[in-house]
Amino acid sequence: MAGLIIPSGPTVFSPTALPRLEQAFSAGTNEIARLVAALQNQPSPASLRSEPRLAPDEQPLETRLFDALAAAKILTAQVAMHLDGEWRTKLFAQLDSLHDAEEWEAGDEPIDPLSFQTFLKAFLAIKPARRPGLGLSYTGNLIAAWTTGRDRLTIEFLPNDRVHWVLAVYPDEGEPDRFAGQVDVSRLVQGLAPHNPEHWFLDASDNQPAR
Amino acid sequence: MQAITNLPDNDHVMRYVPWGRLRRDGDDNVLGFLGVAFQRRANEDSLSVNWLEYFPGDRDTKIRASVTKFRETIHVGTKSAFGVGNVARVKNVCRANGARVRIVYEPTDDNLSHSGIRRLPRDDLSILDALAADAFVDLVQNTAIP
Numbered sequence: 415m416a417g418l419i420i421p422s423g424p425t426v427f428s429p430t431a432l433p434r435l436e437q438a439f440s441a442g443t444n445e446i447a448r449l450v451a452a453l454q455n456q457p458s459p460a461s462l463r464s465e466p467r468l469a470p471d472e473q474p475l476e477t478r479l480f481d482a483l484a485a486a487k488i489l490t491a492q493v494a495m496h497l498d499g500e501w502r503t504k505l506f507a508q509l510d511s512l513h514d515a516e517e518w519e520a521g522d523e524p525i526d527p528l529s530f531q532t533f534l535k536a537f538l539a540i541k542p543a544r545r546p547g548l549g550l551s552y553t554g555n556l557i558a559a560w561t562t563g564r565d566r567l568t569i570e571f572l573p574n575d576r577v578h579w580v581l582a583v584y585p586d587e588g589e590p591d592r593f594a595g596q597v598d599v600s601r602l603v604q605g606l607a608p609h610n611p612e613h614w615f616l617d618a619s620d621n622q623p624a625r
Numbered sequence: 626m627q628a629i630t631n632l633p634d635n636d637h638v639m640r641y642v643p644w645g646r647l648r649r650d651g652d653d654n655v656l657g658f659l660g661v662a663f664q665r666r667a668n669e670d671s672l673s674v675n676w677l678e679y680f681p682g683d684r685d686t687k688i689r690a691s692v693t694k695f696r697e698t699i700h701v702g703t704k705s706a707f708g709v710g711n712v713a714r715v716k717n718v719c720r721a722n723g724a725r726v727r728i729v730y731e732p733t734d735d736n737l738s739h740s741g742i743r744r745l746p747r748d749d750l751s752i753l754d755a756l757a758a759d760a761f762v763d764l765v766q767n768t769a770i771p
Contacts, residue, residue, distance in 0.1 A: 545651030
């Protein structure tokens with residue numbers, strides 16, 4: 415179906431258009447058009463120069479945090495159809511909490527979008543029933559932590575689809591058994607398979623309270 | 626040049642841990658520390674800690690004094706916490722995971738309790754996780770200190 419596009423907003427005479435139009439209008443109309451054009455502010459030479467843009471690390475902290483959060487949420491929206499709505503709402507709350515300017519340590523980097531991409535890929539592969547606690551490395555890598563009693567699984571999501579993981583299992587007596595690995599996110603499930611992933615990812619209510 | 630002084634094994638060190646490096650559950654309840662809480666930055670030679678026994682008084686008084694010093698010298702977030710570890714325990718945990726660290730008195734102009742954990746590998750997740758779980762075993766929440 416064909417449509418008619420009607421521009422909205424005020425129509426402005428362009429001074430450069432006047433010579434082409436003046437033959438179509440009367441002398442009085444052309445004079446009025448010239449007067450209207452003269453009243454319009456012409457761009458100053460200074461404003462014609464492009465404003466220098468601040469490098470990301472020169473932006474105010476609040477701007478950097480906002481931008482990083484927005485990028486993460488846009489990435490999440492791209493896979494929203496695969497995510498439970500409540501899970502997504504809580505994820506956003508966790509990300510907001512992580513980027514609280516009041517809690518921010520000088521020199522830290524906000525979340526790296528590439529790290530967050532790796533996180534989303536891992537989540538779509540694992541589909542854990544238990545939501546992890548989230549943290550950030552000082553370089554902006556997202557970290558997910560599952561804790562079952564004293565046992566702990568920690569995964570750091572690196573840019574470019576790499577993940578580091580470390581887990582510790584505490585026997586009734588003696589020192590903990592600790593395992594670590596670094597794999598492509600596409601092989602994370604296989605990497606964790608020998609370490610009883612249900613122990614971390616199935617829903618449970620035995621997290622320890624704050625010490 | 627100042628002589629290098631190792632902290633006594635029986636003494637303790639305290640590390641500031643911002644909110645983003647606290648170990649939490651999915652509802653943001655604090656459970657402990659993440660390993661990255663003990664990761665040196667690329668431009669750091671040692672991991673910064675306060676020497677608790679530098680301060681006078683009983684243990685609670687020392688902890689309060691150390692937290693006050695942190696608040697005077699760095700930005701301390703409301704929801705942050707502090708980890709306390711015994712010097713010998715920190716060294717033993719690192720040794721069990723393949724690193725022989727030194728814990729050295731490194732006073733600065735504005736913090737005479739400042740010390741450093743040297744030779745700590747920066748990217749060894751097992752050591753960092755062991756420090757978080759098995760060495761810095763006491764967690765003091767910032768809100769608990771008036």
